[in-house]
Amino acid sequence: xxxxxxxxxxxxxxxxxxxxxxxxxxxxxxxxxxxxxxxxxxxxxxxxxxxxxxxxxxxxxxxxxxxxxxxxxxxxxxxxxxxxxxxxxxxxxxxxxxxxxxxxxxxxxxxxxxxxxxxxxxxxxxxxxxxxxxxxxxxxxxxxxxxxxxxxxxxxxxxxxxxxxxxxxxxxxxxxxxxxxxxxxxxxxxxxxxxxxxxxxxxxxxxxxxxxxxxxxxxxxxxxxxxxxxxxxxxxxxxxxxxxxxxxxxxxxxxxxxxxxxxxxxxxxxxxxxxxxxxxxxxxxxxxxxxxxxxxxxxxxxxxxxxxxxxxxxxxxxxxxxxxxxxxxxxxxxxxxxxxxxxxxxxxxxxxxxxxxxxxxxxxxxxxxxxxxxxxxx
Amino acid sequence: xxxxxxxxxxxxxxxxxxxxxxxxxxxxxxxxxxxxxxxxxxxxxxxxxxxxxxxxxxxxxxxxxxxxxxxxxxxxxxxxxxxxxxxxxxxxxxxxxxxxxxxxxxxxxxxxxxxxxxxxxxxxxxxxxxxxxxxxxxxxxxxxxxxxxxxxxxxxxxxxxxxxxxxxxxxxxxxxxxxxxxxxxxxxxxxxxxxxxxxxxxxxxxxxxxxxxxxxxxxxxxxxxxxxxxxxxx
Numbered sequence: 312x313x314x315x316x317x318x319x320x321x322x323x324x325x326x327x328x329x330x331x332x333x334x335x336x337x338x339x340x341x342x343x344x345x346x347x348x349x350x351x352x353x354x355x356x357x358x359x360x361x362x363x364x365x366x367x368x369x370x371x372x373x374x375x376x377x378x379x380x381x382x383x384x385x386x387x388x389x390x391x392x393x394x395x396x397x398x399x400x401x402x403x404x405x406x407x408x409x410x411x412x413x414x415x416x417x418x419x420x421x422x423x424x425x426x427x428x429x430x431x432x433x434x435x436x437x438x439x440x441x442x443x444x445x446x447x448x449x450x451x452x453x454x455x456x457x458x459x460x461x462x463x464x465x466x467x468x469x470x471x472x473x474x475x476x477x478x479x480x481x482x483x484x485x486x487x488x489x490x491x492x493x494x495x496x497x498x499x500x501x502x503x504x505x506x507x508x509x510x511x512x513x514x515x516x517x518x519x520x521x522x523x524x525x526x527x528x529x530x531x532x533x534x535x536x537x538x539x540x541x542x543x544x545x546x547x548x549x550x551x552x553x554x555x556x557x558x559x560x561x562x563x564x565x566x567x568x569x570x571x572x573x574x575x576x577x578x579x580x581x582x583x584x585x586x587x588x589x590x591x592x593x594x595x596x597x598x599x600x601x602x603x604x605x606x607x608x609x610x611x612x613x614x615x616x617x618x619x620x621x622x623x624x625x626x627x628x629x630x631x632x633x634x635x636x637x638x639x640x641x642x643x644x645x646x647x648x649x650x651x652x653x654x655x656x657x658x659x660x661x662x663x664x665x666x667x668x669x670x671x672x673x674x675x676x677x678x679x680x681x682x683x684x685x686x687x688x689x
Numbered sequence: 690x691x692x693x694x695x696x697x698x699x700x701x702x703x704x705x706x707x708x709x710x711x712x713x714x715x716x717x718x719x720x721x722x723x724x725x726x727x728x729x730x731x732x733x734x735x736x737x738x739x740x741x742x743x744x745x746x747x748x749x750x751x752x753x754x755x756x757x758x759x760x761x762x763x764x765x766x767x768x769x770x771x772x773x774x775x776x777x778x779x780x781x782x783x784x785x786x787x788x789x790x791x792x793x794x795x796x797x798x799x800x801x802x803x804x805x806x807x808x809x810x811x812x813x814x815x816x817x818x819x820x821x822x823x824x825x826x827x828x829x830x831x832x833x834x835x836x837x838x839x840x841x842x843x844x845x846x847x848x849x850x851x852x853x854x855x856x857x858x859x860x861x862x863x864x865x866x867x868x869x870x871x872x873x874x875x876x877x878x879x880x881x882x883x884x885x886x887x888x889x890x891x892x893x894x895x896x897x898x899x900x901x902x903x904x905x906x907x908x909x910x911x912x913x914x915x916x917x918x919x920x921x922x923x
Contacts, residue, residue, distance in 0.1 A: 312800055315789065322788015600784035603745055604845075605773025606801045607766065685740035 312606065316614035319594060320621060326590055331626045333586045334664060337579030338630025341660040342652060343637060344575055348568035350650040355558040356551030357489035357649075358421070358497070364431040365401070365520035366529040369536055369544045376557035377550065378493070380405055383516040383542070390540040391519045396527040397536070401426035404502050405517040406509040407495070411474040416461050420453075420496040422475070424505025431520055434499055440469050440484030445501055452484035456645050457496020473498075475508040490649055492558060579664070584671035587622065591615065591675025595682060602684035611679050619672040627661045691754070692853055692885030693719040693742055698751035700737055711737045713908035714751070721852075724876060724886040724898060729905035735889045738905070739855050742887070743776055744768040756852060773801055777846030779875075781858035783838045785830040785845075791837075792817060792826040795844035802849060816844045820874055836867030843875060854879050856888045860895055872898045 321327050358377055359368065369391050371381035391400040404424030411417045425432045425445065433442040438455055445452060451473065458467060471482045480500070488497045500508070506515055521544075523532040529546040536544035545553060559565050591598075598611060634652050641647035700712040711734045719725040727735050740746035742753055744760050753760045755775065763771060777798070785794045792814040799809035814826040820840045822833075830838055839859060846854050856875065860868030872895045879886045888899070896902060896916075903913045 314806055315786065315793075315797065315800055318788045318793070319786060322786075596784065597786050600778075600780065600786075601797070601801070603743070603772070603778055604798055604801055605769050605776070607769050610801070683746065685736075685743075685745035 312610050312614055313617055315601075316617045317621070319597065319614075320590075320618045326586075326593070330583075330586050330590060330622050331629060333579075333583045334622060334626025334668070335629035335633065337575065337583055337667075338627050338660055338664055339633040339637075340575040341572065341579060341663065342631065342634040342656050344568060344571050345656045345660065346634070346638065346653050347650065348564070348572070349653055349656065351492070351564065351568075352555050352558060354490050355492040355554040358423075358491050359547055359551045359554060361434065361489050362403075362432040362520065362547070363435060364429075364433075365522050366547055367521040367523065367533045367536065367544055368547065368550045369400070369519040369521060369540070369542050370517075372541065372543045374543055376554035377405075378554075379557075380517040383519065385516060387540065387542060388516060388519050391521055391536055391542070391544075394521075394532070394536050394539050396524050396532045398522045398524040398527075399429075399431075400519050400521040401429055401431045402502055402516050403432050403518045403520050404505050404515055406505065408475050408508045410461060410496065410498065412461050413472065414462075416463070418457070418460055418496055420457060420475075420498050421491060421493070422451075422498045422500060422505050422508050424500055424502040426520075427501045427503050430501070432499075434484075434486035434488050436487040438485045438487050439467050440482075442484055442486070442499070444483035445499065447483060449478075449480045449504065450483040450500070451480045451504075452486050452499040453482055454486050454488035454490075454497040456490060456494075456648065457498065458482070458485055459645060460494075460496055478507050480504070480508075492554075494646075576663070580667050580670075583626075583664070583667050584674070587619070587668060587671040588675045590618075591672065591679065595678060596686075598679045599682050599684055599686045602682060608680050612676060615672050615676045615679065619668045623665050623668045627664050630664075631657055631661065690721050690756075691718055692721045692756055693717065693887065694754045695738070695742065696752050698738065698741060698753065699749045700734075700741065700746070701749055711908055712741075712748070715905075715908070715910055717742075717903055717910055718913075719853075719885045719887050720901070721885050722880065722882040723900035724880050724888060726896060726899040726902045727887060727889045727905060728891065728893075728896070728902055731891070733905045734908045735905055736857060739857060739887060739889055743778070743855055744772055773798065774849070775852045777849070777851040777854040777879075779839070779842050779846045779854065779856040779859045781861050783830070783835075783842045783862075785838055785841055787830055790827045790829060791822065791833065791841045791844075794830065794841050795848050797845055798849040813844060813848050816848055817841065820844055820878065834867070835863050836870060839863060839867070839871045840874060843871065843879070847879060852884050854884065854886045856886065856890075858890055858892075859888065860890065860892050865894060868892060868895060 371383060388402050406422045407419055408422055409417055410420045430445055433445060434452055442452055444450055467485050469482055473480050491497060523529050533544040533546050638650060638652040641650045695715055695717040698712050698715040701708050701710045703709055715738055729735055741748045792810050795813035795817055796809040817823050817826045822837050822840050825833055825837055859871055876898045899916055901913060901915050904911045
């Protein structure tokens with residue numbers, strides 16, 4: 312009877328395609344919205360994620376997230392270095408100066424001043440140039456999106472100049488830095504250079520980056536640093552999540568996306584559910600005839616389940632293919648760079664759609680099971 | 690031998706003030722090797738009676754025996770299996786599955802019995818050939834005339850060689866010529882010494898096919914007459 316169920320399903324092309332569209336577009340909408348939301352939130356922790364040379368971030372005690380910094384004392388760096396288990400600890404400075412171009416373009420940008428001696432925290436994914444050129448005087452590395460913002464419509468080229476706080480610097484590298492939550496260009500420079508890009512303050516050190524010695528657990532080390540220095544110390548993943556959760560708590564983005572996701576869920580549930588339910592309802596007479604002929608309820612159940620699973624498989628397959636296509640094309644749009652389709656989203660939405668279809672088919676199936684075969688004589 | 694033997698069947702629908710008593714103690718018998726017509730005005734209870742005989746509906750009281758076996762003594766699953774094995778149906782509106790071809794529609798009882806698809810379709814196509822529409826075996830129902838669809842329905846009722854065939858107004862949706870042709874086929878191919886055929890109809894133009902006519906009115910069989918069918922051949 313599987314064959315009969317299959318033919319019943321695809322026999323009415325319009326209904327079948329309608330069903331597939333409902334499932335496919337609900338899948339696409341849910342995967343798309345949940346992934347964009349996750350990607351956007353992930354950006355809040357991207358600048359921490361981009362620093363691959365250090366596992367522990369040390370900061371002022373009440374720091375909540377990456378963009379909120381309170382300068383530390385130079386002696387704090389020495390304190391961290393003195394903690395048992397620290398392999399190395401270096402300074403990093405973060406500021407938000409205005410960058411100007413000769414053409415009059417300007418933008419606030421995130422400057423990360425890296426330890427002069429080691430360049431710990433330098434961007435490792437370079438599109439043009441070499442991050443080690445940061446050791447040259449008056450040189451910076453800028454991310455691609457920042458370059459295109461300051462030099463719109465121009466091809467990527469090294470050697471161009473920027474002015475930061477009346478100080479002229481040369482672009483020696485263009486990086487593929489992970490996008491930050493804010494849209495500011497991301498500029499890497501040596502610590503000593505970066506200090507001159509902004510008005511001088513009494514204390515300048517934003518964070519201390521530390522790496523544990525071999526065999527020392529980063530989380531343990533972070534706890535030890537916090538205990539021994541009185542500073543706040545978080546591992547890289549902890550700091551990323553702290554930054555993400557700050558934006559989750561303090562912006563309306565989760566609410567807005569949440570509404571879209573909830574509406575998508577409701578639309579998906581209603582449209583898919585109703586279409587499938589109506590499909591079963593419209594075939595009720597045929598199911599009645601089959602029951603009269605002697606098809607058991609168990610066989611009916613198997614037929615409807617088969618139809619549900621087929622619609623789910625093909626519909627979710629199309630929807631996921633649409634989502635995958637979207638996220639494969641999106642890197643060509645600079646604002647959407649590094650957006651990916653999270654496998655958790657793809658799998659979660661597929662499971663959700665299965666639930667929707669099972670709920671919808673169960674409602675229809677109840678009608679089939681309760682159907683009196685004698686109805687076919689009426 | 691009695692294929693169907695009903696005694697004092699009663700059936701009501703609704704309850705209280707809205708209760709409608711549809712069958713009021715029906716006694717009915719159909720014999721093997723015969724085509725028995727159940728006739729009467731609309732609403733007299735014909736459809737309810739054949740639904741009870743087929744085990745599609747339960748009666749409030751009375752007994753139904755099919756080939757000596759009491760339907761009430763069977764579990765609901767056994768009733769379904771009994772129906773699948775021993776009963777064939779021809780419905781007024783054909784009730785063919787629109788997305789299956791004529792041969793596949795005729796093969797549905799064989800699919801339900803678990804027969805291999807190819808073998809089932811081949812057997813059904815062979816039967817369609819014998820019923821004169823073998824050339825339309827691969828056509829979808831919407832491409833068939835009413836008479837052709839009813840022949841497919843007839844093939845579906847016969848394909849698994851049931852012992853009882855129940856036809857509900859098989860000619861109601863057909864013009865006189867097509868109706869006559871379908872009844873002739875039914876008479877020639879369905880009537881068999883081991884099989885009984887019950888036909889519910891209003892259509893007095895086809896009464897001459899009957900071996901026996903049970904007249905029903907207001908929930909009871911008023912009288913039964915035997916006749917020598919003029920068009921039936923075994």
